[in-house]
Every structure is written in structure tokens, then in C-alpha cells.
Amino acid sequence: MFPTRIEFCVLIGLLGGPRHGYGIMQDVEELTEGELRLGPGTLYSAIKRLLRGGLIEECDADADRRRCYRLTRKGKSVAAEEARRLSDLVRVARKRGLLPSAS
């Protein structure tokens, strides 16, 4: 399964540990330096697909009884695979002069 950009951001956000919906929204905004701001509808659409794909699972609610989610082993492996794929693409882009060299 190849996650979409939004799904990948949610997976990266959950690498830091279990989060509730609004916590994930804040994490994604922070990780992308404000470039990607998820609304509740987009977030829960992505959560629904990730739950169905077995990449995340629901865990115990927090103190405010909000639903929380965490990464599954499969989710972690898919996120790592996607990160590797993106990194390979960046390396090719550098090689072709699209991006400045890393050194």
C-alpha cells in the first residue's frame, strides 16, 4: 500500500506516540512548518483509510475520553518504505540537477 501525502504525514505524526485527532492535526501542521493544515474531515477520511489498511489502530481514550490512535507494526514498516522511496526520488532529483547537492 502506498500512502497518500496526507496519510504519510499522519503516519509520521504518530511515530511520536499515540495521539487524538486534534493532536494529529497539530503535529502535521508543525511537521510541515504550517504548509499542510488538515481539517477534521480530511483527517478522519485519512484515519478511516489507515484503519482499514491496518496501518494504525485505536488505543485507549485519553483522560478527556478522546479517541486516540497509534501506529501498528505494518504502519511503521509502510511509513519507512515510503520514506525510503521518497528519499530515492530526492537522490535522483539531485543527480539530475533539479535540487542543489546535499554537500
Add this chain to the structure above:
Amino acid sequence: MTPERLYSILLRLYPREFREEFGEALLEAFRELYRNTGHQPVHFWRVLLSDLMLSACREWLDSWRSIRGQFAVRWVFACASVAIFTGAAGSALSWSFAYFYHPYLEGWVFPAWGYGALLGLGLGAAQLVALRARFSLGATWILVSAGCAAVGLEVAVLLAESAGPVGYGLVLGGSVGAGQWVVLRRKSIEAGWWVAATLVAVPVGIVSCGLAINGTLRGLNQLPNDVLALHTPATSSSAISLLSRGLYGPTTLIDLSVELAVMATAGLVIGALTASTLSSLMSRAH
């Protein structure tokens, strides 16, 4: 009205399954988002509404791709097929009546109830096939559909001139819906919704598609049941003229194609308007 109340109403734009699973979580996220960023109301609602519209569209597409969606497509297809079958059968009868005409048959007319029974038979059979995976309805469903469509069309034709196309559709839809409800209520406690859905779907289907059903009746005889003619402007454009020719006894292949296309559209509209209700009934069946 509080912003939270407004948002909870807007959540109805999502498919029911999504709402049931994530409705409460969406409201929680909304509360926190509003608490932290709601001080710029115009910006806040602009972003929120575009998020809601885009994600609702995505969820509906997802829903249509699901098993429930596949049922809806099968259902709409069944309704459209029946409408096409009825149109084709009506035209075939009309053609054979003209072909085998004999002065002995002078004054003979094909009764409206006969055409209604034909429509009900086809409708009942196609619905039985579409519903067989969930409901075991049997031949009673087909017989009841045929009987009620026959009675409904006969009464609708009598009332057509005074009641107009909406009244015509209401009588036909009410009769078929009520008859099918009698059978369906043994399978689902919320079968009453089926009557309501049929009551809305049939008039909309009939009005929006230029009284397609009545059109083929006109091909069979000159009964005073020509509701479309009452509502068609005297000065018709070429498009309306083509449509009228197609509906009022097609003589060429193009006319026949127009007639079948109109019947198919009526079937599609009726199928699409009833699919959601039926799908809900099926998920709550005994």
C-alpha cells in the same frame, strides 16, 4: 445557533456510515479547532467548509465503491432496465396493433391497467433479482407489484387531467409503494420509509422525464390520458418535437431511441432516489 450545532448539522453531508463511525470524533476535533482558531470567523469557516465539502465528496465516492454502493448501482440498473423493457414492450404492442389492424378491432383500446400490470410485472421481477441477496420475497412481490401498478395507473390516468403530472406520479408511486410495503414490512421494521421514497421518486421520475410512461400509452390508443400534451407548449422547438415523436408512438429508429432513452432516464431517476432508502432498509432487515 451555536457554531458546534451548525457543524453537527453540516455533518449530515457525509454518508451515514462515516457519520456513525467518526461523527463524535469530528465534533471533538471541531471543538478544539474552534477554541484555538475560531477568533477569525471568516477564515475559520472558509477553511472548514472547503475541508467539509472535499472530504464529503471523497467519502461519498468511497461509499459508492463499497458493497452498499455496488448494490445501489445494481438497483439503479434494474430500475432503468425495467423502464426500457416497458417502453420497448409498449412500442411492440403499439406496432403490432397497427400492423394487424382490422376493422373488427375498431374502438378496441389497450387499457391503462394492462399497461400498468406490464410495468409492475417487469418492475417486480427486476427488483426481486436485485434484492435476492438480502430479502427472500418470492412471487408475491411480483404479483403485488403488478396488481398495484395496474390499479395505480388506471386511477392515475383518470385523475391525470385534473391532478397534473405530479398527482399522476403520486397516485402511481403511492399505489406501488403501499403494495410493496405490505410485503416488505414483514422483512424490515422500517418498511414505511419505502412508501415515502416511492412517493417522492415516481413523481420526480415522471415529471423530470416528460411523462415517459404515458407517452407509450398514447402510441397504443388515443385515450384522454395524454398528460404530456397538456403540459407541452403549442409552439414546440425541434428538440421537443423529436421528444414528442419518440414518446407518442415512435415510427423511426431515432424516435424509438429517444423513447428508450427517456424511459431509461426515468428509471435511473427513480432508482437513484430509492436506492439509499432501500439500502438502509436492507441493513436493518430482521
